[in-house]
Amino acid sequence: MAKQERAIRTRNALVESAAALFDRDGFEVASLATISARAGVSSGALHFHFPSKAALADAVVAAAGERLVRITREREALPLQTVIDASHELVQCLRSDAVLRAGFDLSAAPERARTARDLRRQWREWVESLVLRSEQAGLLAPDVAARDVAAAVVAVAAGHEALGHQDPSWLERAPLTRFWAFVLPRVVGAARVGLFVASGDPEAEPAPAPVAETGAVPGTGAAPETGAVPGARTATAPEPAPGPGVAAEARP
């Protein structure tokens, strides 16, 4: 294995390990010794790549930002359907990907993590731009404002994320599908509800999964080692999407 390739693998393993421990124990409590041990590298190697815990936090947020860019990519769909699809993908990824989860947490607590990048803002601005495009295309109901739709979507996604910390069922596909089925008639008008799939487009390609650079630290949410909260924050097998029937139910 080339030297450079090995360095990239080591760095990625450290980022995954730091994310899993920040996510499980919090930024302040997670120790550099545990992070390097979990990544299977020496503490010297850790310090070679990251001079401080704050630098590790920055790297976790940057990696989460790259995943958010994949989630919010353009799709071959109506702009609002792209928002629906991405909202499902974001919530699914928050359930299964410790890097994304720790990155959102770190970037939401600037006073603690000293990191500059703002993932929530990145997500919010993307949602706003797509909803605005829907409005400009005449695809929103005439008596709703694009910014109110965007604010509701951003708040609901943040709410599912926050509630999912304690009760992972909020991060399943069904609750967000019910939200979209509930809100779509108001957003687009009853006549256009049939254009949209509340459960997310089942034909949409899932975003390419982040490539695990080492087998040591899987990208899925760290299996709880404390045993304190069984099931909480653990990745579970995705349930089958309820499919377009859910959107159809919402037709008045």
Added chain:
Amino acid sequence: MAKQERAIRTRNALVESAAALFDRDGFEVASLATISARAGVSSGALHFHFPSKAALADAVVAAAGERLVRITREREALPLQTVIDASHELVQCLRSDAVLRAGFDLSAAPERARTARDLRRQWREWVESLVLRSEQAGLLAPDVAARDVAAAVVAVAAGHEALGHQDPSWLERAPLTRFWAFVLPRVVGAARVGLFVASGDPEAEPAPAPVAETGAVPGTGAAPETGAVPGARTATAPEPAPGPGVAAEARP
């Protein structure tokens, strides 16, 4: 001052101080020495009242629970208007009251705080019961399900709370008012929107403010002493309620 009264004051000062420091620094980082110093009591007095930091966390969650009970009290209003009013009051109180904020945080992170009471569940069950009563009274639109309305309200309130950690403008009255104005036509049907005030009932009595037992630790969110994030999580003067005009705007 009677001995018992002095003990109650000391205990309350410790709970307020612990809440302010848990809120600012996190449960793990906040130290018992800082908590007792900020409360203006000796560390001996702290240990007399609370054998451990976990016992302090329990007391903060219990105090927050009492405030939540005040917020979710019965009012002379339609059940759904009571939910609207209480959602505004909860978000306002989360902005200004470190005990409520720390209590919600602690009770949302069971693996860290080891506290049994679940404030989010208490809030969610209350919302569900009131929305169900609205449905039974025939006051929901015929094609919406009570549980979907309740889930959206709970998720949106949690989202405003989570987003407010970073950007306090989410905890102002206006964003939640816009959410209610946006969603009410879908929830109750266009014809009944005029029965409700999206900004919260301006005639409703505010919940009695928690009595500050000492002048040492005001119940308002601790003014940031680090200076790291000016304005974040700091109580600001409430803006005037937009009033019923906002609800009227939403009439189709």
